[in-house]
Amino acid sequence: MQGLCCTGVSLAGVCRQGKVWISVFRSVQNARRASYWRKPVSSFFFCSTINYQLSTIDYQLRIMTNAILTFDLGGTNLKYGIGAMDGNIFYHGSRESGGKGEIAALTALFEQAAGEMQAIARKKRLKLAAAGVGTPGAVDADKGVVFGSSPNVPSVVGIPLKEILEKAVGLPVVVDNDANLATLGEAVVGGGKGYKSVLGLTLGTGVGGGFVQDGKLFRGDHGSALEAGHITIAINGRMCNCGKRGHLEAYASGSAIVQRANELTSELGSHHPHKFTKTKPVFAAAEEGYPPAVLAIEEAVQGLAAGIASLINTFDPGCIVIGGGVMFGMIQHWAELKKLTAEMVVDSLTGKTPILPAELGNMAGMVGAVIAARDKLGIRG
Numbered sequence: 122m123q124g125l126c127c128t129g130v131s132l133a134g135v136c137r138q139g140k141v142w143i144s145v146f147r148s149v150q151n152a153r154r155a156s157y158w159r160k161p162v163s164s165f166f167f168c169s170t171i172n173y174q175l176s177t178i179d180y181q182l183r184i185m186t187n188a189i190l191t192f193d194l195g196g197t198n199l200k201y202g203i204g205a206m207d208g209n210i211f212y213h214g215s216r217e218s219g220g221k222g223e224i225a226a227l228t229a230l231f232e233q234a235a236g237e238m239q240a241i242a243r244k245k246r247l248k249l250a251a252a253g254v255g256t257p258g259a260v261d262a263d264k265g266v267v268f269g270s271s272p273n274v275p276s277v278v279g280i281p282l283k284e285i286l287e288k289a290v291g292l293p294v295v296v297d298n299d300a301n302l303a304t305l306g307e308a309v310v311g312g313g314k315g316y317k318s319v320l321g322l323t324l325g326t327g328v329g330g331g332f333v334q335d336g337k338l339f340r341g342d343h344g345s346a347l348e349a350g351h352i353t354i355a356i357n358g359r360m361c362n363c364g365k366r367g368h369l370e371a372y373a374s375g376s377a378i379v380q381r382a383n384e385l386t387s388e389l390g391s392h393h394p395h396k397f398t399k400t401k402p403v404f405a406a407a408e409e410g411y412p413p414a415v416l417a418i419e420e421a422v423q424g425l426a427a428g429i430a431s432l433i434n435t436f437d438p439g440c441i442v443i444g445g446g447v448m449f450g451m452i453q454h455w456a457e458l459k460k461l462t463a464e465m466v467v468d469s470l471t472g473k474t475p476i477l478p479a480e481l482g483n484m485a486g487m488v489g490a491v492i493a494a495r496d497k498l499g500i501r502g
């Protein structure tokens with residue numbers, strides 16, 4: 122699955138190119154001169170001259186423009202793309218990652234995806250300057266090493282991932298946590314654009330988080346900050362994927378919602394039991410009034426509200442941005458989510474922190490990886 126989204130050359134990028142502006146000026150002057158001397162066919166000639174000159178400028182811009190490869194590694198898919206300096210992704214694709222496999226197979230996948238994009242870049246006269254990579258797990262962003270655990274892609278833990286990927290794609294690589302990068306993308310060009318600080322939550326199979334202040338990610342001393350899925354919202358509560366109890370992820374993640382809906386189906390002894398395997402049918406069943414699904418979603422909304430309120434009380438962010446696959450179901454329960462959150466936020470922050478849906482969809486991580494690589498390596502257009 123792949124496609125070209127747009128030209129990928131922003132107006133801001135054009136503005137930065139002094140040479141191009143001179144070229145634009147000369148083109149217009151030449152065109153005006155041409156239209157003056159060829160007055161009888163001026164209108165047509167003027168337009169065609171301009172078009173020709175603009176296509177020449179476009180060509181010049183393309184051979185002068187840096188671009189960044191971007192990768193978003195997940196347990197199911199490796200998403201990848203080519204991004205412009207403003208984070209705009211103008212080519213993207215996806216391959217099955219076989220997340221539990223060996224690192225050698227994963228490296229080969231990166232090589233293949235990079236090869237595909239290098240061919241596109243040559244065709245479009247783009248100069249590839251770096252690659253940004255988002256991965257599950259806590260990341261030491263300076264060393265480019267994943268530490269702790271990464272249940273969905275275990276082979277990336279404890280190896281020199283940055284070095285391995287630099288060899289695979291033939292470019293300088295910046296590695297960071299996927300939820301961190303999704304928050305960075307949303308903060309700079311997505312739902313949180315314009316806010317001084319943005320706290321992002323990604324509701325997927327698990328729950329990830331990130332915090333961006335003044336366009337920069339907050340990482341903590343060990344690179345493990347904002348593991349927001351593992352803040353405790355219930356003492357001795359449900360078992361989390363990490364092996365500890367009562368964490369947000371055990372209530373508001375996609376896997377938790379599915380598991381809870383199935384548990385409640387058994388407990389409530391429904392006459393027409395559903396067996397859920399994905400989140401979307403749970404939301405649909407709740408809409409139809411199926412009691413186990415209604416209860417599972419209610420518990421997820423309550424858990425999410427508790428998590429958001431704790432994060433607002435701790436970080437005082439300008440806004441909360443919520444993304445990930447589960448967000449699309451949660452959007453129907455937004456008013457309830459905001460009401461419950463408000464009940465748990467301290468008085469000094471009441472009504473001050475908007476809770477917003479993400480705007481970049483499943484591209485947020487890839488956009489963030491482009492921005493992270495651009496800023497860390499000081500790449501300009």
Ligand SMILES: [Zn+2]
Binds near residue numbers: 350362365
């Ligand atoms: Zn946990």
